[in-house]
Amino acid sequence: MKHISFFTKIIINLIAFIIVGKMFKGVYIDGIFTLIAISVLFGLLNAFVKPLLTIITIPLTIITFGIFYLFINGFMVWLTSVLISGFTIAGFSTAFWAAIFLSLISWLAEMIFFKRNA
Numbered sequence: 001m002k003h004i005s006f007f008t009k010i011i012i013n014l015i016a017f018i019i020v021g022k023m024f025k026g027v028y029i030d031g032i033f034t035l036i037a038i039s040v041l042f043g044l045l046n047a048f049v050k051p052l053l054t055i056i057t058i059p060l061t062i063i064t065f066g067i068f069y070l071f072i073n074g075f076m077v078w079l080t081s082v083l084i085s086g087f088t089i090a091g092f093s094t095a096f097w098a099a100i101f102l103s104l105i106s107w108l109a110e111m112i113f114f115k116r117n118a
Contacts, residue, residue: 004114006043013039016105020098026090027098034086042080050076073099 004012017038021029029035053072054061061068074096081089089095 004110006047008114010039010043012106012109013042013102015109016102017042019105020101023101024094024098026094028088030086034084038080038084038087041083042076045076045079049079070100071096073103077102 014035017029017035021027021035029038050072053075054069057068057072061072074092077099078089078092078095081087081095089098
């Protein structure tokens, strides 16, 4: 398996957020600079905050057979929208579904462009 650099992850996030912004009416991205800021911040949050949240919520994730992990992903998208002023999410349910699509788009991009195994 190839290691994907942080910069490459940012580019994948950028493309994924463009697609999600077009797919969901409840997602509003102000412009290109906001999109870049969203991608960088989302990458940083996923690198530093998400692992901590994942460890803290292991019992809840186990009890729900992994379903709670999807809520952590939604929380990361929602937190990004709170911290970036030009990025608006209509509500947590929109953040939840947007996070699922972001994950799918990122996974597909990594498989297609970087020949990662499923």
